[in-house]
Amino acid sequence: MVWCKIVLFVFLTTFFSCKGQEQPTKLKDPYTSASGPTIIKNFKAVAVAPDFDTTLVSQYIRSIFQDSKGNLWFGTIGEGVVRYDEKTLTYFSNPEGFHSESVFAINEDKTGNLWFGTDQGVYKYDGKIFRNYNQKDGLNHIDISRKSILVDKSGTIWVGTHGGVYRYDPTKDREGDQCFSLFKLLPTINVAGMMEDSYGNIWFASSDKGVFRYDGRTFINFNEKEGLSENYAGGMAEDKKGNMWFTMENGICKYDGKTFTEYTPKDGLGGTEFWGVIIEQSGIIWVTARGSTTRFDPSVSLPNPKAFTVFTPEDGLNCCVQSMYQDRSGNMWWGAGSGLFRFDGKDFYQVKQNGPW
Secondary structure (H helix, E strand, O other): OOOOOOOOOOOOOOOOOOOOOOEEOOOEEEEEOOOOOEEEEOOOOOOOOOOOOOOEOOOOEEEEEEOOOOOEEEEEEOOOEEEEOOOEEEEEOOOOOOOOOEEEEEEEOOOOOEEEEEOOEEEEEOOOEEEEEOHHHOOOOOOEEEEEEEEOOOOOEEEEEOOEEEEEOHHHHHOOOOOEEEOOOOOOOOEEEEEEOOOOOEEEEEOOOOEEEEOOOOEEEEOHHHOOOOOOOOOEEEOOOOOEEEEEOOEEEEEOOOOEEEEOOOOOOOOEEEEEEEEOOOOOEEEEEEOEEEEEOOOOOOOOHHHEEEEOHHHOOOOOOOEEEEOOOOOEEEEEOOEEEEEOOOOEEEEEOOEOO
């Protein structure tokens, strides 16, 4: 049994150069934690944060995704991407294969390739090899935004950056040509999120120009003039009735196809500076903000304090929630500024390398 000494360097502004080469991933340094999965790391970072808890899956988890095989993937800041397959916890990072330390978006295409949006462009992983796409491939902006890799129903891959939206052309990729191109029908926005709704419309949230809806032919921009409460838009989600929900700086907003309805701390939301939204299979809406996370039951008629349950760090969840995800078994996961968390229906608990998973 070989124990590896975990050495981490976690700074939001850390960037590593990307050579854009295809390299096989060679995993090494496996060890088994006391009562959890086997840990496999294939990198050694350059420094250690003095107060960092090395038993965490990672301190900053910016994206969570479950692939078609059931594996869970965690995009981190400082430790690349982490895969959990119930038996092993595998870290893919510098220097072999996966050269980026920060992962903000994860998705899977129709053929089973995993796509990662990072601070060094986009990576495609076919299960054996990571390939990096950057400026040489037409991706002029390599700073990929949070939740901004979208695989639509037709299989088209969209990538959102801080300098516009790009689309991937697999035919050009096979021919060795530039395979990413700027989607010029959309203004060059700072993308804050992308999603496809149940009708096939693609939505783009921006940090300063509101929300854009694309139906395959034309765009509609929803902003302050159209009734959206602000030009800033963060998270997006669709409920079972087809309503769209957006997080705004001062709350959340529901769009039923005709009108916008705002919900703010005056209605019962907790915190300030609202960031993310996710809707459970049950219809429960979770909203993250600075200082708290709110569980909102939209089936309860307002005003009613029972519609909102506000969780603060005193309830076990770190206030700086950066990602939320519900897996196919219905489990809810949170990535925060102090690691990975689960919710048991009443309380939050932290998931470390050795669990409890």
